[in-house]
Structures are given as structure tokens and as C-alpha cells.
Amino acid sequence: MIGRLSGRLDWKGADQVLIDAGGVGYLVTVSDRTLAGLPPEGADCVLWTDLLVREDLLQLFGFATLIEREWHRALMTVQGVGAKASLAILGTLGAEGVARAVVLGDARSIQAAPGVGPKIAQRVVLELKAKAPALMAAGGAAAAAAPPPQPARRGRAASPPAPPPAQLPAAAATAEALSALVNLGYGQGEAAAAVAEAAGATPEAAMPELIRAALKRLAPK
Numbered sequence: 001m002i003g004r005l006s007g008r009l010d011w012k013g014a015d016q017v018l019i020d021a022g023g024v025g026y027l028v029t030v031s032d033r034t035l036a037g038l039p040p041e042g043a044d045c046v047l048w049t050d051l052l053v054r055e056d057l058l059q060l061f062g063f064a065t066l067i068e069r070e071w072h073r074a075l076m077t078v079q080g081v082g083a084k085a086s087l088a089i090l091g092t093l094g095a096e097g098v099a100r101a102v103v104l105g106d107a108r109s110i111q112a113a114p115g116v117g118p119k120i121a122q123r124v125v126l127e128l129k130a131k132a133p134a135l136m137a138a139g140g141a142a143a144a145a146a147p148p149p150q151p152a153r154r155g156r157a158a159s160p161p162a163p164p165p166a167q168l169p170a171a172a173a174t175a176e177a178l179s180a181l182v183n184l185g186y187g188q189g190e191a192a193a194a195v196a197e198a199a200g201a202t203p204e205a206a207m208p209e210l211i212r213a214a215l216k217r218l219a220p221k
Contacts, residue, residue, distance in 0.1 A: 002026075002049050002060060009038060009045045015087075017062065019045065028062035029083070031091030037064050052083055061087070067171065068095045070135060078127045080120050088113040089124070096171060096199070101125070102132045103189075103196040133192040137175045174199050177210035186218060194218045 005028065007021030017038065019026045028047060030038075039045055047062035048069045061083060063069040068090055075086040075098075089098060092113040101109040102125055110121035174195055181191035191214070198205065198213035205213065 002051050004046065004048050005060075005062065006046045007044065009041055009043055012038065012041055017047075019047065019062075026060060028060045029087070030062045031087040033091045033094060034062060034064045034068070059083070063090075065095065067135070067138060070138060071095045071098050074128055074131055074135060075124065078120075078124050080123060085113070085116055085120065088115055096174070099132055099136050099174075100196040100200055102128045103136070103192045104200075105129070129189070133178060133188040136171075136178055136192055136195075170199065170203060173205065173207040173210055176207045177214060180207075180211050181214060181218070190218065 005019050005021050005026055007019045007026075009017060010020050010025060011018040012035065015032075015035070016027055016029050017035070019028060028049065030047070034047070047064070048066050049063070050061045050069055050072060052059045052061065061069075061072065063072060072083075072086050072090060075081050075089060076083065081089075089110060093101060093109060097109065100106070105125050107118065107121040107125045110116060110124050111118055116124075177195045177198070178188075178191055181195065182188055186194075194214035194217040195210060197217055198210050202209065202213065
């Protein structure tokens, strides 16, 4: 199982890239969002990967962050969602956007992904709602960890590590706020919904502000 690729980005296509890792070129399918975040050809890069195995096909998919890969795997469990639809959803919303849409039951946001119809979007929301809080928490844990090290290139100094994607601090704050509300006695589902609403209203909010905003949403009307 190939879980991560680290090497030189040799080529960029419309939805695929070629990464030279140890002298072997790996063709990796990526979303629009992941493709846009990659460095120029010839630079070093790191992608988290998932391997799709079929009788007549071996296809490698790449993701900028570990939580994106985990959401891809979750999306692929939904009936009617294949790899193409999963990448379209993640490419349109990002991992945090998918989490927010699922927790809030926002099928219209899922439907905004190219090729995803209303029935599939509704199915994604219904089938993944119970899994969303755990994935949100996992996203925060991944954000708190150091980003994968960038490989050194022989013959010259290694390039400085690329900064972590902008959504990672927000993911950590979201996960910490979710954990705090659960520790206060709220159910995971209602806590996740409140945090998702608060994060959607103030995407740059730190953890204390998220908790306060979520508590306001959980207060009895």
C-alpha cells in the first residue's frame, strides 16, 4: 500500500501529476484544489495517497493533507460516489467544507461539485453525518502535527518546506472546540453542528471564539 509519495514533480496535467520518487515515476490523479496547491514542475513535493485496486486497473490518488485523504475514503463508501465524484467534491469544498456541509445537512453545497446530482448529494449527507465528528477531530489532530518533511535534492540545498495549507489552523481550532463541547456533556452530533455553524460564520476564529459562538447556538431558545 502506497500511503505517501515524496519526490520531484516532473509533470502536471489536467487532473494528474507525475512524481519521480527514487527513480520511479508515479502517475497520481489529483483534484483541482490539490493541483493548484502544488509547486512548479521540477520542485520537490509531498502527497498523501490512496491506491484504488480493480481487476483491470491500479490508480493512485493524491491529496495535499492527510484529512483530505480520509474524507476521500469516507466519500467512497457512499453508494453511487466513485473516485471522480469524490475528487470533485473535495476539489470544490475542501476537507473542511465537506465536513461542514455534511454536519449541517447542506446537500446543496455538496451538489455544487461538478457531476454530483441532488440524490447523490443527499446520500452523502445522510450516510456520512455520523462519521463527520470523528473526521473533524482527526483533522484537528493532523493539523497539530508537523507537515511531512520536504525531500532534499541531491547536488543543491534543499528547498525550504512549503507552509502548511491555510485551512490547517482552522481544522485544529475546530477539533479542539468540538472536543471541549463534548467534554461539557453535549452529544457529538449536536456539538459538531454547532461548531460547523460557528466556523462557517467566522472561518478565521480561534478556538475560544469558536467555543463561545457554538455555545450560543446550543443555548435553549
